[in-house]
Amino acid sequence: MDDRKIVEVARAMLEEGGLASLSMRKLATELGVAPTAIYWHVGGREELLGRILDDMTAERPPILPVGDTPRARIRSVAHSMRSEVHLTPLLRQLSIELGRTAELALPCQVVVARELAAAGLSGDALEHAATSLLYTVGGFIALDVLIGGHLRRGPRTHELWSVLEPEGVTPEVADRMRRPSDEDAVFARTVDLLLDALLPPDPPG
Amino acid sequence: MDDRKIVEVARAMLEEGGLASLSMRKLATELGVAPTAIYWHVGGREELLGRILDDMTAERPPILPVGDTPRARIRSVAHSMRSEVHLTPLLRQLSIELGRTAELALPCQVVVARELAAAGLSGDALEHAATSLLYTVGGFIALDVLIGGHLRRGPRTHELWSVLEPEGVTPEVADRMRRPSDEDAVFARTVDLLLDALLPPDPPG
């Protein structure tokens, strides 16, 4: 019964049933051991979750910006960050639970800052571009967590448009809003809009 | 001991100490009653929280878009929505916990859709503008919840820039990223960027 074993089994339980499915007592039963043994090896629940997050952080793939221009590379980083978080719900859940979201975001920030400099930006322009881009991308990801995550999912706004007849809106507009939106497409469009507005035009060649 | 009294006391406890501070048993003690009495009156914890959220929803101020142009009115709605959620942490916490965030967002969506139509947009252009704007504003709010909310707050990214020396970034850029960013300013700039890109230019007059 070494530390690694405990952390691995705990992680397996999390991957299967989410944060709510892991309790110190259930984990102890799963390991065939008294709950208190876990405390001796890895400490309390907080430490345990922290160790799991450490492991997952170490396994993260490096961010590989692809493309010939800074603009294309920033675009690719934005998309890959979103899809990574999308693919590993446990990673985002743990980093939120433990208040370690900044760690998750940092590698992406470094790349974006570097590429913005490569695009010719500096000073206030660079800072403004970086913050607008990163907050927006982070915001889309945060929205995913809140409405699509392991938290309870209620009705979506487009469904509510069907329930109550909103005032001062023409039927055509209401019909549009009743359609579920393609989040990926909205994300892609929004990022492109920001890049257009924030980056200098690509040099020819 | 009527229903309203129970809901009010429960809400007061929430306002003071957040979601974690309210338990059925503590509430019962506060009311000088057995825990089971609450179940007879309002049902379980879920129903209780739902009633509190109902009350808070009914008390929400109406959204008043201010400004002479659709652009100004949309801008004001975006800002007022963010500041409302900022001012009532309990409202956002409950709506997330109960999966009722769509309810919160809908009134704002209605106004934005109406104003975009007033600005001359329709069809795909209107849908694209509405989704980009609403997701971005919603994203900023979601970020506030995740990093500034009642959840645990860890280090921020700009602090991490000081800890580890990032590779491939010039000292000037790193210095910029080490400065804490003014979230309100970033939000304002980003919304303005999107409005510039999405709305037709204001007609003269």
Next chain:
DNA sequence: ACCTGAACACCGTTCAAGT
């Protein structure tokens, strides 16, 4: 060094029983 047992201080919820 490593693990158990007992205990403490909590949860939400159900349900028979009382008035």
Next chain:
DNA sequence: ACCTGAACACCGTTCAAGT
């Protein structure tokens, strides 16, 4: 109709005691 008491099935954590 309204409330209590007892009980069930859980939590995380501590700590003395065992080997």
